[in-house]
Amino acid sequence: MDEKYVYYALEMTKKVLAIDSPTGYTKEVADFVISEYEKLGYKVTKTVKGGVLADLGGEDEKDALMLAAHIDTLGAIVCQVKENGNLKVSPLGGLNANNVEGENCKIISRFSGKFDGTFQLNNASTHVNGEYNDTKRDFENCEVVLDENVSSREDTEKLGIMAGDFVCFDPRTTITKSGYIKSRFLDDKLSVGMLLAYAKYLKDEEISLKKKMYHYITVYEEVGHGGSASIPEGVTEMISVDMGCVGEGLNCTERQVSICAKDSRSPYNYEVVTGLVKAAKENDIDFSVDIYPFYGSDVDVALAAGNDIRHGLIGAGVYASHGYERSHIDGVKNTMKLLEAYCK
Template identity: 70%
Template sequence: MKPYLDYILEQTQAVLAIDSPTGYTANAARYVAGEYEKLGYKATITTKGSVLVEIGGKQEDDAIVLAAHCDTLGGMVKEIKSNGNLRLSPLGGMNPNNAEAENVRIVTKFDGIYEGTFQMDNASIHVNKEYNETTRGWDCMEVVLDEKVASKEDTEKLGISVGDVVCFEPRTRITESGYIKSRFLDDKLSVGILLGYAKYLKEEKITLEHKMYHYITVYEEVGHGGASSIPEGVKEMISVDMGCVGEGLNCTEHQVSICAKDSNGPYNYDVVTGLMKAAKEQKLDFAVDVYPFYGSDVDVTLSAGYEIRHGLIGSGVYASHGYERSHKDGVENTLKLLVAYCK
C-alpha cells in the first residue's frame, strides 16, 4: 500500500494548498476533477459545484457512493472598520479562539488577493490591559491588512468590500514520525484518501461487484453538501470524513474510526456491522465511537429524502476545526477498510 499512501499524502498536500472556504470552492473542485481524470475516470462538476466521479462496477441497481468534501472553514468580510481593518462573519464552524494570529488571504471580487492577520482588537499586550480577560469572539476580532491603510476609504480603494472571502492559512506539515498537521484535514485528508483508493482500483485492475461513485461535495461545512445529485440506482452511501479524537472517545490518530451514531442519530446498523466485520477480518487498527457534536454529508442525504443505507468512517483527527492532526497509520487503516469493505 505504500505507493498509494505516498500518493494520498501528496494529493492531500496539493488540495490543502488550494484555498476553498465553503462557497469559494471552484478552484479546488477543478483540481480534484482533473486528478480523477488523470487516473482515467469520468469526473463531472455538478451545477452546485461538487465533483461526481464514476468509478465503475457491475451491479448498477445497488450502487454505492463514497463521499468526502473539499470545502473548508473560513470567513467573509462583513464590515470595513473606520481604521481600515476588517470585521468578519464565519464561514462554517470557524472558531475565533483557535484562529487568533493566523495569517489570512482576502480574495476580492475584482482586484486580486491581499494578505493580513486575524487578531484581537487592540492586540498589543503592552497596550491593552484587558488582553488576558477578553473573551475571543467575532465581534472583537479583526483582520489587520498587510497594506498601508488607516481608514475605511483606504481599504475600499484597494477593492476590498463586504462579501469578500477570507481564507485562513492551513500551515500543512508532515513530520518524520508520520504525523500530518494542518488546518482543514477535515476533510481534505479524506479527499486524498478517495483519490488514493481510485488509483488503487485502477492500477490493480479491480472491478467492483457494485457500481461505485465518488462524490466530493462543496457545502458540507454549512450543512447541505450531500443534499443533491445522488445518481439513480444508489442504495448505500458512506461519508469518508474525519474520525473524532478526544476525551470520552476510543479513536486515536493512528486508527480508522467507524461512527455508530452522531448528533443526527444512529448510522445504518448493517453498514456499521459490515464495516466492523471487514476491519476485524483484515486485522485493522480501528475504533467504534459515538460522536457527540457532529453531522455528515450522508445525514443530509437522508434528510433530503434519498432512500439509502448510510455509514461514516475516517482517519482519526485530533483538534477538529482547529489546527488538526492525524497520522499516516490512520490514513492507511482507512484506505484498507475501504478496500476490504467495498470489494
C-alpha cells in the same frame, strides 16, 4: 494495498490543502480534483452546485455504492470594512475565533486580486491593551489586520476590498518524521486525498467492482447541505469518508480508522456499521467504534433530503477538530485498508 498508495494519498492531500477553499469559494479546488480523476481515466462531472461526481465503474448499477468526502473548509467572509481600515468578518461553518487568533490569512477580493492579512484581537498589543487577557475571543472583538498601508475605511475600499469578500486561513501543513500530519482543514481534505488514492489503486490494479461505485466530492458540507443533492439513480448505500473524532470519552486515536455508530443526529445504518466492523476485524485493521457527540455529515443530509439509502461514516482519527488538526499516517493506512476490505 501497496503502501505507495498511502503516500500518493498524502501527496494529493498536500496539494488540495494548498488550494484555498472556504465553503462557498471552491471552484479552483473542485477543478483540480476533477483534473486528477480525469488523469486516472475516470468519467467526471461537476454538479450545478459545484461538487465533483466521479464514476468508477462496476457491474450492479441498481445497487450502487457512493463514497463521499468534502473539499470545502472553514473560513470567513468580510461583513464590514471598519473605520480603522481593518475588517470585521463573519465565520463560515464552525470556525472558532479562539482557534485562528494570530493566524495569517488571505482576503479574496472580487475584482482586484488577493491581499494578505492577520486575524487579531482588536487592539492586539499587550503593552497597550490592559484588557488583553480578559477579552473574549469572538468575531465582535477580533478583526483582520491588512498587510497594506491603510488606516481608514476609505483606504481599504480603494484597494477594492468590500463586504462579501472571502477570507482564507493559512493551513500550515506539515508532516513530521514520526508520521504525524498537522494542518488546518484535514477535515476533510485528508479524505479527499484518500479517495483519489483509492481510485488510483482500482485503476492501476485493474480491479473489477461487483457494485457500481461513485465518488462524490461535495461542497457546502461545512454549512450543512453538501450531500443533499446530485446522488445518482441506483445508489443504495452511501458512506461518508470524513474525519474520525479524537477526544476525551472516545476510543479513537490518530493512528486508527474510526467507524461512527451514531452522531449528534442519529445512529448510522446497523447493517453498514456491522459490515464495516466485520471487515476491519477480518482484515486485522486497527479501528475503533465511537459516538460523535457534536457532529453531522454529508450522509446525514442525504437522508434528510429524502434519499432512500443505507448510510455509514468512517475516517482517519483527527485530533483538535476545527482547529489546527492532527492525524497520523497510520490512520490513513487503516482507513484505506478498510475501504479496500469493505468495498470488495
